[in-house]
Amino acid sequence: MLHYVDIRLLPDPEFPEHLLMGALFTKLHRLLVEVQACTIGVSFPGYRETPPTLGNTLRLLGPEPDLTRLMENPWLKGMRDHTEVKPIAPIPANAAHRPLRRIQVKSSPDRLRRRQMRRHGLTEQQALDRIPNDKGARVRIPFVTLSSTSTGQRFPLFLELGPPISATEKWSFNTYGLSNSTPVPWF
Template structure:
């Protein structure tokens, strides 16, 4: 991946930024699935950890040809008034990486036992022995 394109959300008095970002990302997802190419990366360079938000910028990473092909597909139709497309730009030298992943906390043991009883048609005693 040698290039990137920034898609910035413009201020809109009727819709909050998070709603517009959700719509933009949904359109991107449909565009990528319809295209069938898996060589485009996505990042959110203006996310804020203090206020859990993705920010107002969606960054697409890829090779020049892949980015050009994606943007030619017109996947963001209906949002042209709400976005500003900047790029493609050359990716600068690395300043570091950030890995983002989802952590799913385990549920309470009591809930897991109830679920086990429903799925395996067992009694509470068996579920308690299986899930201490």
């Protein structure tokens, strides 16, 4: 049976909710990389597309022993004053299942031009002719801002919630707790 843990962000007058969620999610991602966990998924019960928000709760989903090991790890150090961690509980049997996946948006014309110049040996003007400034994609879906451990750069991780679908037997997630093939219980 699958279980879950809710980690709720507490209101803080000094830090906006989205900043705290970014810090919390970055810490989780680093831990999932470190322990090479592929059985832990995430969801955001407060996910809304209008206005785009992930809400104030990060829900971890997975087998109870894996969640227990994860929560015994001191990964929340530095976040304890900003979070409330609920006890591990079983997922309701009647929970719907929905895909939650990363959407990669080609939003920066400058970055796309630099890539064209590097890959195809184009001049700056040729790249500008191919990719004008108005070619940047704009999306209005929730995202979390992460910091890359390898490059140090900050980037948005856009998340798209799909419609309810059938649950799958296979339970496999990447180091962001996301999957293109495994829907997560949504309740």
